[in-house]
Amino acid sequence: MAPPIQQTITRLISHYPWTTSPLIIGAPMKVIASPKLAVAVSSAGGLGFIGPGASPSDLSPSLQEASNLISSSPSLSKIAKEEGLLPVGVGFQTWAGDLSVASQVLEKFKPSAVWLFAPRHGQKELDEWTKGIRSVSKGTKIWIQVPSVGDAVAAAESEERPDVLVVQGADAGGHSRSKGAGIITLLPEVYDAVNGGVESEKQIPLIAAGGIIEERGAAAAMVLGAAGVAMGTRFLASREATINRGYQKHVVEAGDGGQKTVRTQLYNWLRGERNWPAGWDARGLANESWRDHEEGVEFDKNQELYAEAAKKGEEGWGERGRMATYAGTGIGLVREVKGAGEIVAEVRDGIRKVIRASNEL
Numbered sequence: 001m002a003p004p005i006q007q008t009i010t011r012l013i014s015h016y017p018w019t020t021s022p023l024i025i026g027a028p029m030k031v032i033a034s035p036k037l038a039v040a041v042s043s044a045g046g047l048g049f050i051g052p053g054a055s056p057s058d059l060s061p062s063l064q065e066a067s068n069l070i071s072s073s074p075s076l077s078k079i080a081k082e083e084g085l086l087p088v089g090v091g092f093q094t095w096a097g098d099l100s101v102a103s104q105v106l107e108k109f110k111p112s113a114v115w116l117f118a119p120r121h122g123q124k125e126l127d128e129w130t131k132g133i134r135s136v137s138k139g140t141k142i143w144i145q146v147p148s149v150g151d152a153v154a155a156a157e158s159e160e161r162p163d164v165l166v167v168q169g170a171d172a173g174g175h176s177r178s179k180g181a182g183i184i185t186l187l188p189e190v191y192d193a194v195n196g197g198v199e200s201e202k203q204i205p206l207i208a209a210g211g212i213i214e215e216r217g218a219a220a221a222m223v224l225g226a227a228g229v230a231m232g233t234r235f236l237a238s239r240e241a242t243i244n245r246g247y248q249k250h251v252v253e254a255g256d257g258g259q260k261t262v263r264t265q266l267y268n269w270l271r272g273e274r275n276w277p278a279g280w281d282a283r284g285l286a287n288e289s290w291r292d293h294e295e296g297v298e299f300d301k302n303q304e305l306y307a308e309a310a311k312k313g314e315e316g317w318g319e320r321g322r323m324a325t326y327a328g329t330g331i332g333l334v335r336e337v338k339g340a341g342e343i344v345a346e347v348r349d350g351i352r353k354v355i356r357a358s359n360e361l
């Protein structure tokens, strides 16, 4: 039987008054989830997160851009004025972030939600960030992305209990713990550990992430206990993403994600990111860089070839390309580049249809 989450969903949605249930979330993706993408998702009744910039100093210009875009949308700007909050979220990789820079900018722009991810020092670091953010922007809700049951329980039991937990399964594109379970087992186990037997006013809303591309996966996640769904890989193929066309083309053309994507540290290293917390790696599409790495080509040589590929623009990407192409196993279901608003509406309407059809079983 599906867990009784209706009240939790209603409470979640009430914090983001421009949204429509089932809640569709544009996940933060470093650089790629631009202010333009986040605002397009929110404009369609979802909640869009802006990804971390290339450096912490990019945060202020990003939020300024989001604020300007929101000002030109009558419905979103009305909500922003009424709530005193920007109707978008912002994501941080806390291990690489700067809390003092973040606090100053968040105090000024007050986004509706902040999504924290990848601490180097576990829950202690997430608590510091949560406390710091709450002290400068009381209305901003704290979302913590967790890759395991243990991390979810640690967050739920912490002094700075988050407002939302994003449960990320192993199919997700981008970074996660190297060891992980798929969302179909992870989400119900997290639900039982965190919300089982808890009265609905005290439950932490759970958002499912990892491998959700379209309505069937999204509906399944809702049945498993999710109060909403977050998508990253699907929005790589959105018109508003800040992404090279060669990267986007590879995502659209590739299928069979369990075979065509790999978990690796290589792409981090090629991009000069040597400092990820221990036990984390990333999922991306296999290409020539990865194949050379597997065949024992020395890293320095691989990096040289990567630098050459980076100069080739679109040509540097693809099955025969060399660029770091983070993407999830769901690539085979991403078949077309679409507007972000269209993606949000399709998945949201589709969930209702799939669940209605399942009532006829």
Ligand SMILES: Cc1cc2nc3c(=O)[nH]c(=O)nc-3n(C[C@H](O)[C@H](O)[C@H](O)COP(=O)(O)O)c2cc1C
Binding pocket: 027, 028, 029, 030, 032, 051, 052, 091, 092, 093, 115, 116, 117, 145, 168, 171, 172, 173, 174, 175, 209, 210, 211, 212, 230, 231, 232, 233, 234, 326, 327, 328, 329, 330
């Ligand atoms: C290219 C890419 C970059 C990402 N960057 C971040 C990030 O900076 N911070 C973060 O919390 N999650 C990041 N993620 C993970 C997403 O937020 C989300 O959890 C994930 O994409 C969900 O799985 P899916 O890709 O199967 O939809 C990234 C994902 C991708 C594909």
